[in-house]
Amino acid sequence: MREELRWTGEIGRVVASRKDDKWFVSILVHTDDANTMVQMSLMDDLFPAVGVDVGINTLATCSDGTTYENPRPLKVHQRKLRRANKTLSRKEYLSNNWRKAKRRLASVHYRISCIREDSHHKASTSIVRKASRMGIETLNVSGLLKNRKLAKALSDSALSRFLTMLKYKAERRGIPITEAAMFFASSQTCSSCGSKKSELTLRERIYHCDECGFTCDRDVNAAINLCPT
Ligand SMILES: [Zn+2]
Numbered sequence: 001m002r003e004e005l006r007w008t009g010e011i012g013r014v015v016a017s018r019k020d021d022k023w024f025v026s027i028l029v030h031t032d033d034a035n036t037m038v039q040m041s042l043m044d045d046l047f048p049a050v051g052v053d054v055g056i057n058t059l060a061t062c063s064d065g066t067t068y069e070n071p072r073p074l075k076v077h078q079r080k081l082r083r084a085n086k087t088l089s090r091k092e093y094l095s096n097n098w099r100k101a102k103r104r105l106a107s108v109h110y111r112i113s114c115i116r117e118d119s120h121h122k123a124s125t126s127i128v129r130k131a132s133r134m135g136i137e138t139l140n141v142s143g144l145l146k147n148r149k150l151a152k153a154l155s156d157s158a159l160s161r162f163l164t165m166l167k168y169k170a171e172r173r174g175i176p177i178t179e180a181a182m183f184f185a186s187s188q189t190c191s192s193c194g195s196k197k198s199e200l201t202l203r204e205r206i207y208h209c210d211e212c213g214f215t216c217d218r219d220v221n222a223a224i225n226l227c228p229t
Contacts, residue, residue, distance in 0.1 A: 020110035050131035051227030061219035063227040068123035073115035074156035135226040178228040191224035
């Protein structure tokens with residue numbers, strides 16, 4: 001085995017699966033850990049409430065200023081992917097070489113999904129470990145997908161999946177999670193005085209409030225707005 005079992009308890013179901021020529025075994029262990037997790041959340045004072053802003057350039061920005069980078073694996077592996085696709089299209093259908101090329105293509109796809117999943121797991125675990133309560137946004141995915149350039153970057157960063165991951169990890173630890181209303185203007189609103197800008201372009205990385213003079217990183221300002229009170 002690659003790693004030791006992380007939990008002790010009665011072993012239930014064991015499932016073997018295969019992804020891209022690699023074998024995986026998942027082992028279900030019955031433990032009492034769930035109770036310990038809920039007790040942890042009772043120590044509310046130890047950890048602050050955290051607002052999380054998700055994005056394409058920076059995967060997550062927390063209201064305390066911590067950021068988690070977005071590896072955008074599809075962008076990085078685009079050439080490899082294109083080459084593997086091209087090679088496959090040149091091979092005779094169902095020939096041995098075709099099969100080989102198909103495996104190669106699957107392996108590039110697999111690598112991409114591993115990088116993405118790894119970064120999502122690391123960021124979400126790190127965030128839920130330091131929060132007593134969490135606030136996140138509700139993505140208007142269909143609205144964002146209308147912008148074709150943004151659509152590709154959006155599917156590459158799989159932000160909805162990241163938010164789902166944050167939610168289930170928070171739930172598992174007994175951390176209450178607040179989801180902002182879909183059209184809540186977390187980026188446009190000043191986290192200091194509450195006034196709202198009518199326009200804020202994606203290029204403006206620094207939020208500057210004309211009303212109260214508050215100046216702050218754009219994503220941190222959004223994260224503070226998402227922070228549950
Ligand atoms: Zn202001």
